[in-house]
Amino acid sequence: MSLALSLNLSALLAPLAEPSAGVGLSIATLGTGTILLLFIVSLGTVGLAVLGALRRSERLIEGSVQATYASFGLAAFASSLIIYAFLAGDYSIQYVQHTSDAAMPLFYKITAFWGGLDGSLLFWVLLHTLFGSLAVRANRMRHRELIPHVVAVLATITCFFVGLLLFIKDPFSQFLLDVPSQGRGLNPLLQNLYMIIHPPSLYLGYVSLAVPYAFGMAALFTGQVDAAWQRSVRRWVLFSWMFLTFGLILGGLWAYEELGWGGYWAWDPVENAGLLPWFTATAFLHSVMIQERRGMMKAWNLILIIVSFLLTIVGTFMTRSGVVQSVHAFGSDPVLAWTFGGFMLVIVVVSFGLLLWRLPLLRSRGELESVMSREFAFLINNWLFLLCAIFVLAATMWPTFTEWRMILAERFPWALGWQDPGERVVIGPPFFNQYMRPLGLSLLLLTGIGPLLAWRKTSTASLARQFGAPLVAGLLATIVPWQLGIDSPWGLACFGLCGFTCWTIVQEFYRGVALRRKQRPQGVLEALISLVLRARRRYGGYIVHLGVVLMFLGWAGNAYKLEKKVQLRPGEEYTLGAYTIRHDGLRATEDWQKEMITADLAVLRGGEVKDVLQPARWWYYQLPDQPTTEVSRYMTPGEDVYVSMQEVDMTSGWTQLSLFINPLVNWIWIGMGVMLAGAMVCVGTRKSEAGDDA
Amino acid sequence: MMHDPRRRVIVLAGGTLVTAALVLGLLVFGFGARLDAPTIALAVAAATLVYALGQLYTMVWALSRPERMAQVGQAPGSFTQAELRDEKRRLLRAIKELEFDHGMGKLSSGDFEAVIATYRLRAIEVMRALEGGVSLHPDLAQLLIERRKGSNAPAPQEPVAEDPALGPVVLGPLDETTRICGVCGRTNDLDARFCKHCGASMAKEQVAARPAQAARSGEIGGAP
Numbered sequence: 001m002s003l004a005l006s007l008n009l010s011a012l013l014a015p016l017a018e019p020s021a022g023v024g025l026s027i028a029t030l031g032t033g034t035i036l037l038l039f040i041v042s043l044g045t046v047g048l049a050v051l052g053a054l055r056r057s058e059r060l061i062e063g064s065v066q067a068t069y070a071s072f073g074l075a076a077f078a079s080s081l082i083i084y085a086f087l088a089g090d091y092s093i094q095y096v097q098h099t100s101d102a103a104m105p106l107f108y109k110i111t112a113f114w115g116g117l118d119g120s121l122l123f124w125v126l127l128h129t130l131f132g133s134l135a136v137r138a139n140r141m142r143h144r145e146l147i148p149h150v151v152a153v154l155a156t157i158t159c160f161f162v163g164l165l166l167f168i169k170d171p172f173s174q175f176l177l178d179v180p181s182q183g184r185g186l187n188p189l190l191q192n193l194y195m196i197i198h199p200p201s202l203y204l205g206y207v208s209l210a211v212p213y214a215f216g217m218a219a220l221f222t223g224q225v226d227a228a229w230q231r232s233v234r235r236w237v238l239f240s241w242m243f244l245t246f247g248l249i250l251g252g253l254w255a256y257e258e259l260g261w262g263g264y265w266a267w268d269p270v271e272n273a274g275l276l277p278w279f280t281a282t283a284f285l286h287s288v289m290i291q292e293r294r295g296m297m298k299a300w301n302l303i304l305i306i307v308s309f310l311l312t313i314v315g316t317f318m319t320r321s322g323v324v325q326s327v328h329a330f331g332s333d334p335v336l337a338w339t340f341g342g343f344m345l346v347i348v349v350v351s352f353g354l355l356l357w358r359l360p361l362l363r364s365r366g367e368l369e370s371v372m373s374r375e376f377a378f379l380i381n382n383w384l385f386l387l388c389a390i391f392v393l394a395a396t397m398w399p400t401f402t403e404w405r406m407i408l409a410e411r412f413p414w415a416l417g418w419q420d421p422g423e424r425v426v427i428g429p430p431f432f433n434q435y436m437r438p439l440g441l442s443l444l445l446l447t448g449i450g451p452l453l454a455w456r457k458t459s460t461a462s463l464a465r466q467f468g469a470p471l472v473a474g475l476l477a478t479i480v481p482w483q484l485g486i487d488s489p490w491g492l493a494c495f496g497l498c499g500f501t502c503w504t505i506v507q508e509f510y511r512g513v514a515l516r517r518k519q520r521p522q523g524v525l526e527a528l529i530s531l532v533l534r535a536r537r538r539y540g541g542y543i544v545h546l547g548v549v550l551m552f553l554g555w556a557g558n559a560y561k562l563e564k565k566v567q568l569r570p571g572e573e574y575t576l577g578a579y580t581i582r583h584d585g586l587r588a589t590e591d592w593q594k595e596m597i598t599a600d601l602a603v604l605r606g607g608e609v610k611d612v613l614q615p616a617r618w619w620y621y622q623l624p625d626q627p628t629t630e631v632s633r634y635m636t637p638g639e640d641v642y643v644s645m646q647e648v649d650m651t652s653g654w655t656q657l658s659l660f661i662n663p664l665v666n667w668i669w670i671g672m673g674v675m676l677a678g679a680m681v682c683v684g685t686r687k688s689e690a691g692d693d694a
Numbered sequence: 695m696m697h698d699p700r701r702r703v704i705v706l707a708g709g710t711l712v713t714a715a716l717v718l719g720l721l722v723f724g725f726g727a728r729l730d731a732p733t734i735a736l737a738v739a740a741a742t743l744v745y746a747l748g749q750l751y752t753m754v755w756a757l758s759r760p761e762r763m764a765q766v767g768q769a770p771g772s773f774t775q776a777e778l779r780d781e782k783r784r785l786l787r788a789i790k791e792l793e794f795d796h797g798m799g800k801l802s803s804g805d806f807e808a809v810i811a812t813y814r815l816r817a818i819e820v821m822r823a824l825e826g827g828v829s830l831h832p833d834l835a836q837l838l839i840e841r842r843k844g845s846n847a848p849a850p851q852e853p854v855a856e857d858p859a860l861g862p863v864v865l866g867p868l869d870e871t872t873r874i875c876g877v878c879g880r881t882n883d884l885d886a887r888f889c890k891h892c893g894a895s896m897a898k899e900q901v902a903a904r905p906a907q908a909a910r911s912g913e914i915g916g917a918p
Binding site for chain 1: 731732735736738739742743745746747748749750752753755756757759760784788790791792794795797798799800801802805808809
């Protein structure tokens with residue numbers, strides 16, 4: 001009934017929004033019309049901003065700023081239309097029919113908005129225009145000269161994505177002939193809480209990186225490449241970084257809890273795509289400090305911002321175009337692939353062209369004075385992060401490159417026929433782990449060393465004072481696990497470095513508190529709190545580092561993880577490590593969505609029942625040939641007992657189980673919490689300094 | 695009608711909310727629709743439409759105004775008081791952090807002095823500009839000119855201390871930067887607070903209020 005109503009109402013409203021949409025008025029027409037209008041407005045914004053900047057016309061610039069807000073309004077309208085279509089079950093729209101059905105809970109119907117390719121692009125536009133409006137609003141009084149350029153760059157990006165929506169992937173496109181009366185429904189694997197939070201969180205990180213890029217470009221256009229543009233963007237990058245971190249680790253947690261293979265990170269191309277900008281954003285957050293302090297590395301920082309933004313586009317490209325094979329690629333689409341490829345090429349040419357043009361302005365004011373300085377530590381940190389990004393990108397894209405080479409060799413045998421193209425290469429997790437392990441551990445080492453070094457030059461006397469205790473802690477943290485029987489060199493190195501870095505952080509806090517208490521009489525807690533509040537970035541950063549250490553501790557646990565595939569019948573037992581698993585029986589149940597078979601497994605340690613695990617397999621009626629694996633685990637700070645059910649035979653009771661003992665794995669999630677808390681400390685600003693660095 | 699930006703925001707946001715409520719009321723009571731999720735979504739969609747149209751109208755309105763009424767854009771290179779205050783706060787914080795590093799024993803005293811001197815110089819420059827001082831200490835002015843020659847900032851030819859009310863003011867000749875002490879009659883720098891010959895206070899009332907602020911420069915971020 002409300003559907004009919006909506007048709008009435010949209011018929012009333014449509015002429016206001018889109019006068020040309022004459023025939024067959026419906027939500028779909030209205031939506032497509034809105035997207036068309038949004039495209040025109042974004043083009044107009046670019047024009048106004050460029051003209052305004054050329055003529056220095058305040059009127060035109062003000063118009064372009066208002067047009068930026070208007071594009072957000074239009075994007076919000078289009079998004080609310082598609083959400084309405086989901087809620088009302090308007091299956092004449094293809095996208096709605098593909099990703100939802102009437103039986104889905106309300107919440108999943110709303111989140112189905114970003115569940116598929118077309119909708120996620122619209123969601124991208126919505127977030128992009130929102131962030132653009134917020135950034136322009138926050139900075140338009142402070143950095144007036146930059147604003148028209150920022151608006152122009154942001155609106156160009158909007159144009160590209162709205163153009164995609166309009167010409168290639170219209171989320172409002174309709175069925176032309178037979179309108180189905182039923183929806184196809186969302187993949188049950190995606191119907192869980194992590195999946196609702198994980199993609200938007202990554203999106204928030206991705207999309208918000210466009211704002212720093214726009215400011216960087218504006219700085220290059222105007223030639224005001226000093227500190228102003230960074231003040232506007234440092235917070236944004238931190239914000240993007242937080243969401244990227246959150247989204248990535250949540251993705252890991254989802255894989256760990258849903259996929260049932262006992263791990264959390266398998267170097268899937270799409271996860272890698274999220275990791276790439278994370279590397280460069282992290283590098284930027286560090287190197288921006290050198291520029292602030294010493295006026296060095298100006299060009300480098302701009303490069304990092306450009307590359308971060310470019311990598312978000314590469315990531316989107318990898319997810320959307322189907323050029324890489326992945327569990328969550330949206331499927332192959334050559335048109336989209338070429339469009340994205342062209343866009344990336346334009347970004348590279350324009351950004352780096354501008355950078356070359358402005359290179360004379362970007363010369364460094366200071367210079368590196370000593371190897372034993374914090375600048376140098378930051379520099380190495382940056383190289384390592386960039387190396388990580390390049391390695392992961394190359395290893396992720398390599399299979400695709402070999403495929404392209406095969407295609408080219410087939411098409412141009414006279415040029416490439418002399419070599420044997422071979423088969424499509426598959427690069428698996430062991431390859432990534434082999435190279436990322438030393439890179440990660442070197443970064444952990446730097447996390448420990450960097451903060452102890454002084455700017456410019458560290459004196460030898462200070463070195464001994466700073467590094468004595470942490471080195472002892474690191475040695476202890478290596479020897480103790482070794483004595484306990486861990487013989488993996490990587491594991492021991494990781495434990496040792498965790499101990500070292502952890503102690504440097506504790507020492508920083510301890511010395512800071514001691515210094516503060518010397519300056520004025522204060523309690524320890526009071527001194528600690530005021531210390532953190534007064535130098536938020538520094539101590540927030542240390543808290544983030546502490547989270548990193550905890551995560552590395554979780555990874556170190558991999559060195560002695562146990563796994564076993566076993567077949568158990570009710571009543572049988574199996575012993576793995578310190579735990580005994582006892583099969584207590586099977587249950588078959590069903591609800592309105594699915595059939596379930598659940599096993600009851602008692603976990604015993606030292607003869608005592610610690611917990612009863614209930615791994616299960618679910619068969620959704622909707623997708624009967626794709627049963628899902630429901631993992632069950634017994635969590636302790638020391639380890640996880642993790643069980644997933646692979647095969648089950650109800651008649652004989654044979655149950656094939658994958659048993660894992662994952663030591664220290666929970667510290668990864670705890671580490672994430674600590675990292676985010678630290679980042680909040682960095683972002684958080686008191687009201688009195690609200691204008692400081694938005 | 696929408697001259698004040700704040701008022702414009704209120705009108706837009708308020709209008710959007712009122713529309714949502716109106717449409718919802720109309721649907722429920724006028725057409726007898728059930729108050730369920732689609733109905734609410736429809737009301738929200740209508741509200742966002744009103745917001746979008748309102749914003750489009752604002753855009754057209756902004757474009758149709760005469761040039762001087764626009765709110766964005768001033769002559770490039772000029773600083774507002776707020777920006778200067780931000781800059782000052784940042785510099786003071788950097789100084790404080792350096793002092794802290796020094797106290798923690800990470801920085802040797804020589805390095806500390808070298809690094810902190812540049813920050814102090816810049817902080818003084820900013821604070822002078824904030825106080826609306828027309829001129830700088832001659833030595834400082836000389837230093838700033840030299841420093842700016844080395845830097846890449848889009849710098850004016852001579853150091854200026856902008857007064858937002860008057861616009862940029864170029865430094866006067868150096869002989870205007872001296873003052874006569876009212877007690878002993880000898881010359882002093884223009885910015886002197888006490889006479890360097892007899893020690894008598896040279897502060898005017900408005901200047902006298904400021905040293906307290908400046909003396910707290912080591913205190914970063916206001917109240918504990």
